[in-house]
Amino acid sequence: MSSTGSTYGGSSLGAGDTHQATVPDTDVVGIAPVEAEHLVTDTAEDLSVFDAKTVERAQAIIARYPQSRSALLPMLHLVQSVEGRVSQAGIQFCALQLDLTAAEVSAVATFYTMYKRKSCGEHLVSVCTNTLCAVLGGDEIYKKLGEHLGADGKRLGHNETVGEPGQPGSITLEHAECLAACDLGPVIQVNYEFFDNQTPDKAVALVDALRKGEKPAPTRGAPLRDFRTAELELAGFWPEDEIDYRATVDGPSAAVETLRGAKLAEERGWTAPAMPNPPLPEVEKK
Template structure:
């Protein structure tokens, strides 16, 4: 007896694939060429990515000996314009880098930092990896889900409260390790750290963002918008030196991070000097 779709075991299936569920954006993941062509025909690339963006793309490309190496920052550039990587954004990158849409899509869909749906003004990432989860990260994420959504319809992963790209809109995501275990639980807003969070602190943080405020991160540069952060990740900063320093300068370490190094310095602890050890003889072939 056959099964409708593939299942573990020896039974044959009527079809060789399982249909996507209603929450899967099949076009965004692997666009039908005809659909993609229709999208691009309806909205010419020049209407989205103007001459200034094209010039920035060419500047990015000039940084690399091989043009295709510029794809990652190019995708950040696209997100700084649209707030996500659209089909038009994929076509723009492909055209600038002389790649196929499929080659660009393969990269854009591999990394979670490239969003396939329009993002809010702010991206709020809650670390839910082991230590943060144990210290309250899971509870913070669930609290924000209901606070930004409702008890009946909590906001889901990579879903947006408010209208994407509009002021006060927030996209919520649960993130894997944010590399700040010594300050768990942590949240990032547009990739800037807010350490030692609690449920109430997290709620106050997103409420401030929705009200148009920009709370100071625990460490790092002043808070930007998601699009602003994406432009920086593409490698573009203010030309004015004071504005540049304001955007990039900020303490990146915390007291907890440096505690071990400080103790070692106070107590005169040093790592043993590495000694050169001869490599073992390898039998000649």
């Protein structure tokens, strides 16, 4: 009788052997797609793109918070306002400013979809493809835009850009999860400003206008800016002149559909019952 036993897959191992013991070690460094030294050493990135003004803004962000690490989210938006993405240099810049490790910054930058690892176009066009918008036509809109913006028979894909990133008329397309406008679906955002009640034809007309250098007025919200300017605003920096500031932020904020329920309640005298306010249980003191 053989001293080897059959495994589930039909292979045979020596008595008492494990599968690992019968397989030679793999040289992971040898088969790595990057040079070995990149696996074990840190690369010093060129941070010269972040000029003195950017450093000043970074310090202003940090000053808003009791703990500097709390400034990381707006700091990443600041980086995107400079580069149009979060590069390895941007990660190192944030880490140095906030006294964090590059790994800590990377963990945040790769968790949130609003931080881009590839350079964005002048305009970021986000098509909601979550359930309600998808049913109302969001999937069709996303497909139509991909075909319209693509080239050589290839559809433009998620987070891909037509044109030179950052240059006038360039567009990055993405499908987005819920954009919190179900009552106005299907919706598109351009640099996070809303364009409601879209159709494939209206969406195509919108991106065509953007590529020609036009800035159509959003359905709601502030006047349209380019992606990098929007990122600077998300970092918390606005025009200091009051007139310029108002021109930047003023715009219709709520749609008729959104306020319809409140309007009906007002007309018909409907009120909601008062919220209960039960006493909180005593917490045992330590």
